[in-house]
Amino acid sequence: MRFSFLFLMFLFLYISCADDGEKPKEPELVEVISKPNIKFGYNLDNYIVINDTINLDETFGEILDRHHIWYSKILEISKEIKSVFDVRRLRTGKPYTILAKKDSIGTAQVFIYEKNLIDYTVVDFKDSIITAKKVKKKxxxxxxxxxxxxxxxxxxxxxxxxxxxxxxxxxxxxxxxxxxxxxxxxxxxxxxxxxxxxxxxxxxxxxxxxxxxxxxxxxxxxxxxxxxxxxxxxxxxxxDDNANHLRRAFLKAPLKFSRISSRYNLKRKIAYYGRVRPHKGTDFAAPVGSPIMSTANGRVIESRYKGGNGNYVKIRHNSTYSTQYLHMKKRKVKVGEYVKQGQVIGTVGMTGNTSGPHVCYRFWKNGVQVDPLKQKLPAAEPMKKTIIPHYLEFVQLVKQELDDIKFEN
Missing domain, CATH: 3.10.450.350 (Nuclear Transport Factor 2; Chain: A,)
Incomplete structure (x- = not known):
């Protein structure tokens, strides 16, 4: 009897406390939405992603063929995008990405070629409409x-x-x-x-x-x-700090990094011929394949191979000056083409009569070959006098920034 009474009291108190207190809240369900993996303007989660680099002599066609694109389709793609992207200009070692269809075959749908860290080209052929666009990263x-x-x-x-x-x-x-x-x-x-x-x-x-x-x-x-x-x-x-143009009409040399191996000398004994023969050029020695630049703006009047000159290019800059570049391995400009100062017009070689890799640089003034290192060459067009006050004001703060940089001991 006593046990029954105590049990009933306990049950009463339990029910009372349960009624007076708050009922425990049910746990809330939170939906976790994963952030899409966006790159090159595509959600990579929707594709099989293949990252690779261009192998030596590998072609656009070989890459797409390896990823299940028919040859006829490759020709269609190449033709359709040629105004934007020349598929013949793939460079060895450059990275590319293939976005392939998520199926058992893994057919390529998008080709992305990275020219450098900033510029890339996207070729999209997943639909009937083939597109290509050049893009810059932010x-x-x-x-x-x-x-x-x-x-x-x-x-x-x-x-x-x-x-x-x-x-x-x-x-x-x-x-x-x-x-x-x-x-x-x-x-x-x-x-x-x-x-x-x-x-x-x-x-x-x-x-x-x-x-x-x-x-x-x-x-x-x-x-x-x-x-x-x-x-x-x-x-x-x-x-410079006085508004003088640093650029002159002619570069000092047709190569960025080289050394003068032989100067203009009308009485020089040339080893190749074994006798005294005027040397009317200045030789700049450099490794084979080094880029040769036009020393000034002008138009190409000769680009050919001829006897002892080997492969050479000649440029007329104006009615007074012309320059010539001899013994090239390869010529990169054609007759009639306009070239700018610093533009690469060929590469250093050993064609023609030469005992080592160099470019023989010849310089004409009024139709006569002269020593370019002894010429007082004209400066580029000077800054207009009306602009100089604004320029001097503009560079004042920048010059102070430079002057404030201290050399470490």
């Missing part, structure tokens, strides 16, 4: 500063700071008319403010333009500032 630009003291070369001084070797090449381009980079002296100094490109804010994507530079060579100071003096043409040029 790039952010950060201004960076560099400086150094030359001990052996500009490239070495920049590499000590972890700077891209391209930066040295770009600086050589800017000062190509004022500084002989083959004759840099120990303790020459430089400062530079330049653009560093990034993809997704973290992935380095190369060097952009140089905003400003300073070079101290053989005790002389050389400033360079990037500026657009022609608002119509919108062409960027480099000027």
């Amino acid at each position: 790039v952010t630009i950060v201004l960076k500063k560099g400086h150094g003291i030359i001990t052996s070369s500009l490239s070495e001084a920049l590499s000590k700071q972890g700077a891209n070797a391209v930066l040295a090449n770009n600086m050589a381009d800017i000062y190509a008319w004022t500084i002989d980079f083959f004759r840099l002296q120990k303790n020459d100094k430089f400062k530079v403010i330049y653009e560093q490109k990034f993809i997704d804010d973290t992935i380095p994507a190369g060097i952009g333009k140089i905003k400003a530079a300073y070079f101290e060579h053989a005790g002389k100071e050389f400033y360079a500032f990037n500026y657009i003096a022609d608002s119509i043409m919108q062409i960027e040029e480099y000027y």
Whole structure:
């Protein structure tokens, strides 16, 4: 009896507490939505993704054939996209991506070719309509500063700071008319403010333009500032701190990095012939295949192979000046073609009468061959006087930025 009474009291209290308290909440169901894997404008989750690189001598057709595209379809694709993408220009080592259909066969539907870290081409043939488009990845630009003291070369001084070797090449381009980079002296100094490109804010994507530079060579100071003096043409040029154009009408040499192996000499004894014979050119030695540049704007008047000259190109720049480039391995321009200063017109070789790889650079003034190293060559068109005050105001702050960069001891 006592046990029954206690049990009933316990049951009563339990029911009372359960009624007075809040009922436990049921757990909420949260739907987790995964973020789609978007790249190149496609959801990669919808495809079989194949990443690879172009092999030596591999063709566009071979790649698509390997991924189950019929030869007739490959021809159709190549023809349809040729105005946007030349499938013959695939370069060995360049990465590509195939997006294939998610089935047992894995038929290719999209081909993506990455020209560089920024530029890529998308060829889409999954539907009856074939499309091709060139795309640029979003790039952010950060201004960076560099400086150094030359001990052996500009490239070495920049590499000590972890700077891209391209930066040295770009600086050589800017000062190509004022500084002989083959004759840099120990303790020459430089400062530079330049653009560093990034993809997704973290992935380095190369060097952009140089905003400003300073070079101290053989005790002389050389400033360079990037500026657009022609608002119509919108062409960027480099000027010094007094608004003088750094560019001249002719480059000092047709090669970026080489050495003079033989100078213009009307009384030189040529080893190949074993007797005295005038040498009316300047020889620049360089490895076979090195790019040869036109030293000035002009039109190609000769591009052929002839006797001792081997493969050569001759360019008329105006009514006064012409230049010629001998012993090329390969010519890259044709007669009648207009070329710009610095444009590659061929490569160094050993064709014709020559005992080693070099380019023989010949220079004509008023129809007579002369020594280009002794000519007082004309400067490029100067800045308009009306623009100079604005330019000097523009470079004042940039020059101060350069001056504030301190050389490390």
